[in-house]
Amino acid sequence: MATEEVRLQSTVAGYTATGKLHTLSVWFILALRLMMGLAFFQSGFDKVLSGEFSAAGYLTGAAPNNGSPAADLFVAMGETGWFVDFVNVAVPWGEVLIGLGLIFGVLTRLAAFWGAFMMLMFYLGNWDIAHGYINGDFAYMLVFLSVAAFGAGRILGLDAYIEQYEVDGQPLVERYPWTRYFLG
Secondary structure (H helix, E strand, O other): OOOOEEEEEEEEOOEEEEEEEEOOHHHHHHHHHHHHHHHHHHHHHHHHHHOOOOOHHHHHHHHHHHOOOOHHHHHHHHOOHHHHHHHHHHHHHHHHHHHHHHHHOOOHHHHHHHHHHHHHHHHHHOOOOOOOOOOHHHHHHHHHHHHHHOOHHHOOOOHHHHHHOEEOOEEHHHHOHHHHHOOO
């Protein structure tokens, strides 16, 4: 088995971070993508099959009762009928689609972004800082962001093929560079 280290470097706002990744890291990046994909797919699939998912009680009850700094926002969302109807469809089907995107590595960055957004909302709604500000919801949000940053859809995923699909003789991501925000 041939392994080596890959040098990384990134500069943001004038600060440069450097490091080295072992090439075996690719398998752990793939594992993170698949783990989050399976978790979200299963959670959404269970909600869809039961047909009984309702966010109303969560929106109006959970956040205000746990001291969330976003409690007023959650109550406002929960008291808006059309928004509750939207969330009742968006959460289960969003979880299914995010899960499938990650499992198959399709539109991975887009799926990971929406997964991170959902986890941020769950973090604020499930507010519990008794043991610090970092909990499972926050950690999962960071996993989703890592999956997106690593371009995990290129690792045994369909994004690797979609990016190279030729449009007028050029790979898709070269012809349309904005697609890199969704693929990878």
